[in-house]
Amino acid sequence: MQYLLLIYHNEAEWAKLPPAQAEPIYGQYRALREDLQKKGKYVGGSQLKPTATATTVRIRNGKRLTTDGPFAETKEQLGGFFLIDAADLDEAMSYAARIPAASDGSIEVRPLVAQAQTAPA
Amino acid sequence: MIDLDTFHREESGRILATLIRLLGDFDLAEESLQEAYTTALQQWPVEGAPRNPRAWMISTARHKAIDRLRRNRRLQEKSNEFLRLSPAAVLPGDEMEDATFPDDRLRLIFTCCHPALDDDAQVALTLRTVCGLSTEEISRAFLVPVATMAQRLVRAKRKIREAGIPYGEPVQEDLPDRLEEVLLVLYLIFNEGYLASSGDALVRRELCAEAIRLARLLCDLLPRQPETRALLGLMLLQDSRRLARISSEGELVLLEEQDRSRWNREEIREGVACTETALRDGAAGVYALQAAIAAVHANARTANETDWKQIVRLYDVLLRVRPSPVVEVNRAVAVAMAYSIEDGLTLLDEIEARGVLQDFHLLPAARADMLRRLGRVSEALDCYRRALNLATNDVERRFLRRRIAQLST
Numbered sequence: 001m002q003y004l005l006l007i008y009h010n011e012a013e014w015a016k017l018p019p020a021q022a023e024p025i026y027g028q029y030r031a032l033r034e035d036l037q038k039k040g041k042y043v044g045g046s047q048l049k050p051t052a053t054a055t056t057v058r059i060r061n062g063k064r065l066t067t068d069g070p071f072a073e074t075k076e077q078l079g080g081f082f083l084i085d086a087a088d089l090d091e092a093m094s095y096a097a098r099i100p101a102a103s104d105g106s107i108e109v110r111p112l113v114a115q116a117q118t119a120p121a
Numbered sequence: 122m123i124d125l126d127t128f129h130r131e132e133s134g135r136i137l138a139t140l141i142r143l144l145g146d147f148d149l150a151e152e153s154l155q156e157a158y159t160t161a162l163q164q165w166p167v168e169g170a171p172r173n174p175r176a177w178m179i180s181t182a183r184h185k186a187i188d189r190l191r192r193n194r195r196l197q198e199k200s201n202e203f204l205r206l207s208p209a210a211v212l213p214g215d216e217m218e219d220a221t222f223p224d225d226r227l228r229l230i231f232t233c234c235h236p237a238l239d240d241d242a243q244v245a246l247t248l249r250t251v252c253g254l255s256t257e258e259i260s261r262a263f264l265v266p267v268a269t270m271a272q273r274l275v276r277a278k279r280k281i282r283e284a285g286i287p288y289g290e291p292v293q294e295d296l297p298d299r300l301e302e303v304l305l306v307l308y309l310i311f312n313e314g315y316l317a318s319s320g321d322a323l324v325r326r327e328l329c330a331e332a333i334r335l336a337r338l339l340c341d342l343l344p345r346q347p348e349t350r351a352l353l354g355l356m357l358l359q360d361s362r363r364l365a366r367i368s369s370e371g372e373l374v375l376l377e378e379q380d381r382s383r384w385n386r387e388e389i390r391e392g393v394a395c396t397e398t399a400l401r402d403g404a405a406g407v408y409a410l411q412a413a414i415a416a417v418h419a420n421a422r423t424a425n426e427t428d429w430k431q432i433v434r435l436y437d438v439l440l441r442v443r444p445s446p447v448v449e450v451n452r453a454v455a456v457a458m459a460y461s462i463e464d465g466l467t468l469l470d471e472i473e474a475r476g477v478l479q480d481f482h483l484l485p486a487a488r489a490d491m492l493r494r495l496g497r498v499s500e501a502l503d504c505y506r507r508a509l510n511l512a513t514n515d516v517e518r519r520f521l522r523r524r525i526a527q528l529s530t
Contacts, residue, residue, distance in 0.1 A: 001285045088287035089237055090295070111284050 002043060002112040003092035004083050008076040009105030011050050028100045036084055036095065045082035076105050083112075123170040125161060133253035136178050138225035141288060143179075144186050147250070147278045153189060157182035179222055226251065227342045228289045230335070234303040235286050242277035243306045244313075249274055252331045262313065262324045303339065304352050304408065307332050311356050315363070316514075329360050347404035351412050354395030358415035361388035373520040377424035389419045410439040429459030446477045454487050462491045482511035486521065493528065502528050 014022075029047075036042035051070040058065045070077065079101065086092040089109070096107040133154070140150035157178050171177035233246040245263075248254045254262075260270035280286065291299040314328025336353035343349065365379035374380075396412040414435045421427040436452035449472050457465025469488050478484045489504030502525060509521040 003285075086285075088285045089235075090287050090291065092285070093237070094295075109284075 001086060001088070001092075001114070002083060003086050003089075004081055004110045004112060005045075005092070005096050005099060006078060006108040006110065007080040007082075007099060007101045007105065008074075008108065009079045009101040010075070011077045011079055013104075014079065015050065025100050032095070032098055032100075033082075036082070041085045041095075043083040043085055045080070045084075047080040048078060050079075051077045079105070123165065123174060125158070125165070128174060129158070129253060132175050132178070134229070134251045135224060135226050136175060136182070137250055137253070138229035139179055139222045140182055140186075141229060141250075142225045143183055145288070147281065149186055149189065150182070151250075153182040153186035154178070156185040156189075160185075176222060224342070226338065230303055230339070230342075231290050231299060232281065232286060232288050234299070234306045235281070236299070236302050237284060237286055238277050238280060240306070240309065242273055242280075243302075244309050245270060245273050246277045247306055247335070248310065248328075248331065251335065254327075254331070258324060258327070262328050300343070300346060300349070304349060307335050307339070307352060308356070308408070310335070311359075315359060326363070329356070329363070332356055333360065345402075347399040347402035348406045348408055350395050350402070351399035351404040351406065351409035354392045354399060355408050355412035355415055357388045357392030357395060358412060358419050361385040361392060361419065367516070371516070372523070373516045375520075376418060379424075381422065384419070392416070393419060405438075405442070407439065407443050410435055410442065414439075427458070429455050433459050446472055446475075447481065447483070450478070450481075450484055450487055454490075457491050457494075462494055466491050480511055482508045482513075482517070482521075484508075485511070489524070493524070498528055 017025075033042060033045065054068075054070040056067045056069060056071050058067075082095070082099070084092065084095055086095065089111070092109050092111075096102060096109050099107050101107065137150055137154055140154055141147055144150050144153070160181060161174075161178065165171075229251055230247065233250055234243045238246065245259055248259050248262075249256065256271050256274060257267055260267045263270070281288075290296075310328050311332035314325040314330075314332065333353065333356050336349060336356060339346075339349045340353060361384050362376075362379060364385070365381065365383040366374055368374050392412070393416050396409070396416050399409050400413065414432055417428050417431050417435070432455045433452060436448060436455055439448055440452065450469070453465045453468035453472070456468055466488065469484065469491070472478060472484065473488075485504040486508035489501045489508060492498075492501035492504060505521055505525045505528070509518060509525070512518045512521060
């Protein structure tokens with residue numbers, strides 16, 4: 001099954017981090033990605049630009065409404081994601097726990113709907 | 122003739138555990154097992170019970186599941202896959218030995234107590250599948266409408282299926298955390314039965330019995346886990362006081378006022394033995410320490426002979442293992458008994474000054490009791506009334522009203 005690991009963290013704190021401190025953390029992200037790739041479990045992933053760059057689009061009554069900012073203002077912001085292949089939730093959770101942001105932010109683990117299931121019956 | 126009710130009680134968890142493994146689906150396993158029971162109800166009284174009823178039940182239910190899958194076109198693909206995986210020839214139950222079906226209950230327990238499910242769902246699912254309680258029984262025990270409980274179970278099973286919660290035991294490195302989760306579920310079940318104020322007394326006793334039964338099972342299936350045995354000891358020691366804890370009028374009786382001749386000696390003997398074994402095997406967690414405290418009480422022939430100093434020492438360790446203001450209140454009570462009431466009051470002052478536990482009725486109740494012992498009646502009354510305002514449990518509220526009435530005369 002594929003799982004999306006959504007990385008929520010405090011982006012203001014992250015932005016304040018001096019490069020000398022941020023660099024080793026990026027290193028941990030790279031190491032995790034390489035480990036996933038080596039095991040054939042890496043499907044995709046990326047860091048996201050801060051929520052200040054976010055735009056939210058909605059169609060209401062046929063009219064497009066565009067607002068500046070993320071879908072919801074929260075204490076922790078979506079800052080990146082991994083898309084992985086895992087045997088089950090336990091395996092997905094074990095990778096989620098290895099994401100550096102797990103120790104100060106939160107990782108939401110969401111299973112993807114399998115492609116076959118989305119096809120009309 | 123085998124009694125089907127007893128058989129269900131003792132075997133349904135194990136049978137269901139194996140069926141879920143074979144069929145890969147909780148609902149399909151439950152439904153086909155239900156059908157197999159119906160067949161047994163018709164066949165066994167006429168043809169006699171099979172030599173190995175458990176194996177008969179599993180293979181009959183498995184056939185029912187295959188039939189069901191064949192009937193259900195939407196599941197056709199799954200059915201083909203399942204039939205491919207099944208052994209070509211399925212022996213009739215009579216010729217199967219237990220070795221055909223290993224005990225799968227451990228994986229069922231770990232799946233039902235998976236941390237990705239919330240606590241309420243873990244408790245409900247464990248009682249439904251591992252213990253074989255009906256949805257009606259569980260909803261009665263937890264005082265929620267049947268529809269709510271049914272919905273909770275449906276949602277939990279859906280999450281297991283959709284989120285890919287594995288049907289299996291955790292990997293070795295996760296075992297301590299996952300076992301802790303299982304023990305918590307057992308203790309929640311026990312406490313619901315032990316502490317609940319209202320609801321069907323019979324159902325509540327059943328919850329305690331189920332929690333104890335599960336702890337025993339877990340000790341058998343996962344030996345060398347002393348904290349499990351400690352929890353078994355703790356539950357047995359608490360359960361031993363069940364009859365003395367509530368008076369014939371349904372009123373709460375405090376530990377020091379309980380008729381100790383009504384304590385269950387057999388449960389105390391076993392509970393103390395479990396606790397000692399667990400401690401010797403290195404258990405040092407919250408259950409082991411609480412069991413040790415319960416054992417000190419159990420070993421005192423009268424309330425006055427209680428070794429309160431030992432209890433204070435055990436609370437000291439418990440506070441180091443898991444700091445908690447509630448435990449601090451209990452420790453203050455023990456200090457009042459072991460040393461002086463004034464010392465106990467000072468400790469309660471400190472807790473209160475920190476502003477924690479403002480909604481916790483046992484804090485003013487403990488203070489009221491100490492003031493009462495000191496003969497400071499009007500202050501005691503004041504605290505009992507504060508406690509009464511905060512208490513939600515009917516039995517406890519009646520107890521507090523009784524105390525107020527006694528002091529007011």
